[in-house]
Amino acid sequence: MAWAGGSSYLLVVGLLVGGAPRASGTVHGVGALLAVSLLGGVVRRVPLLALAMALCGSTAVVVGTPGSVHESLAPSYQGQFLSYLAVDLVLGFIVGTCARRASTVAVAVSAAVQLLVIGGFAHGDSLTVNAVIALLAMAASCMAALLSRERREHAVALRAQEVAEAVTAERLRIARELHDMVAHSIGIIAIQAGVGNRVIQTQPAEARAALHAIEATSRETLAGLRRTLVSLRRADQDATTSRQAPLVPTPGLAEVERLAAATADAGIRVDVRCSGEQRPVPADIDLSAYRIVQEALTNVVRHAGARYCRVAIDYGDEELSVEVVDDGRGATENGSPHGFGIIGMRERVGLLGGHLSTGSRPAGGFRVAARLPLPAPVGVTGENR
Incomplete structure (x- = not known):
């Protein structure tokens, strides 16, 4: 053609x-x-x-x-x-x-x-005029082409930057998920392994209970890792994953009691208190609130040396508040000993436009408090008008 x-x-x-x-x-x-x-x-x-x-x-x-x-x-x-x-x-x-x-x-x-x-x-004059017109026409054509080329290159660079930022954000999200999920389980396993090792000769029943807790926690962690890996591969293997068994639902605040029970198995008494009108919240807020509680409890188990911990969840009209307080040693002299946990919590809260405060309490112990804004209920805006 x-x-x-x-x-x-x-x-x-x-x-x-x-x-x-x-x-x-x-x-x-x-x-x-x-x-x-x-x-x-x-x-x-x-x-x-x-x-x-x-x-x-x-x-x-x-x-x-x-x-x-x-x-x-x-x-x-x-x-x-x-x-x-x-x-x-x-x-x-x-x-x-x-x-x-x-x-x-x-x-x-x-x-x-x-x-x-x-x-x-x-x-004569015609020569000069035609030569100038020809040069101007070529210059105009080339300038228009160069501007178009620069615009395309700029658009490509912006797309590449957006892709890089999206990849970085996804890597951080995966890092937060893996850290929050694995760190808590490993902390529980470490505590239970220590308990079992100390009492295996004198208290076999306690040792068996510790081993049972290790087994249950390990299975739960493996299931969570499998769920994360399958979700990462889902985009490329839609046909394959559609034939697999349904995935375990994403955890949320409804599972805080189970999280508290697992922490109690590590020797720390956890008191869960809920206030306000308990209702379903958006999935991203629900998951982030659960992960914040999970990471805070992980830090209590691994670092605080506490015997008691209180988890308070308040369902407000405009925001969801989560507070975790323990009676442990608080932060060290060099600051919070919690590594990437606090960083991950701040990233989660920041992505949702909320506020996070952490630090030692005057009365002793450590406090983690997060406020996550909730979307306005459907119909509220119209009623207020």
């Missing part, structure tokens, strides 16, 4: 030169400009060849028109240099899409051919 268009262009140029010898130069120029549309396929595939064809065709219109050599100053032929606007269109495409070296060569060849032809077939 592209080569058919190129052949048609050469045919049309031949008709302009030989079929309408007495037409004005303007008619020939406009005809050549319209005929360049036939080179669309060649321009996309072989742009430099299309430029060569456009140069040959436009030059043929100027040179091959009968009487143009001897009557180059006659009014009927003053517009025949308009045919080079077709060359400028192809030149703009090359500058905007091809490599800079090829663009430079194309501009140099096009400028040399046009100026040589104009110099040979225009005289």
